Amino acid sequence: MGTPIIRPFNESDLPGAAAALVSVHATDGYPVEGVEDPEGWIQSPHVQAAWISESDGKIVGHVSVMRPQGEDAVAMWQEQSGDNDDHVAVLARLFVLQEARKHALGEQLMRAAMTWAQGQGIRLVLDVMTKDTSAIRLYQRLGWIKIGETTHTFGDDQHTDAICFVAPEA
Structure with missing residues (x-):
């Protein structure tokens, strides 16, 4: 694998990002939804900004910042902080191909999203399934603060x- 780069997502990245998503789902079971229409899930109309990691012309990672859509993490943070939807967004759709891990790409993608959000005056929130322990360790290492627990409902x-x-x- 060549040296990966992090850059803003563009329309031509969609097929490669969708293929990477399907691959990550096959290896990790993440995400639990969206795999039946990976392009639609990645290119949701609620995306405010997104980035990819690319190596040798192949998409190997992705992250996006989404407008709030009634997520529990948003409600918890708004109750605790008093922030409204204009000042909160959701970090979402973070994934890195298994063969591209161990290059800190998840961290680099998160830092791109965090830097963008800070520049917009937006506080990011997220929810993560307790089974995704390596993701939880990454969030904690980057200084993210636990604000509560919830139950994620998906599928049938x-x-x-x-x-x-x-x-x-910031």
């Missing part, structure tokens, strides 16, 4: 425990 009324986090202050 399936449920799994999740933890809600808020990004550190």
Whole structure:
């Protein structure tokens, strides 16, 4: 694998990002939704900004910042902080291909999103399923603060425990 770069997502990245998403789902079970229409899931109309990691012309990672859509993490943070939807966004759709891990790409993608959000005066929140322990370790290492716990509902009324986090202050 060549030296990966992080750059803003553009329309021509969609097929490669969708293929990477399907691959990550096959190896990690993440995401639990969106795999049946990976392009639609990645290119949601709620995306405010997104970045990819690319190596040798192949998309190997992705992250996006999304407008709030009633997520528990958003509600928890708004209740705790008093922020409104104009000042909160959701870090979402973070994934890195298995063969591209160990290059800190997840961290670099998150830092790109965090830097963008700080520049916009937006506080990022997220929820992560408790089974995704390496993601939880990454968030904690980057200073994200646990703000609560919830149950993530997906698919045909399936449920799994999740933890809600808020990004550190700028």
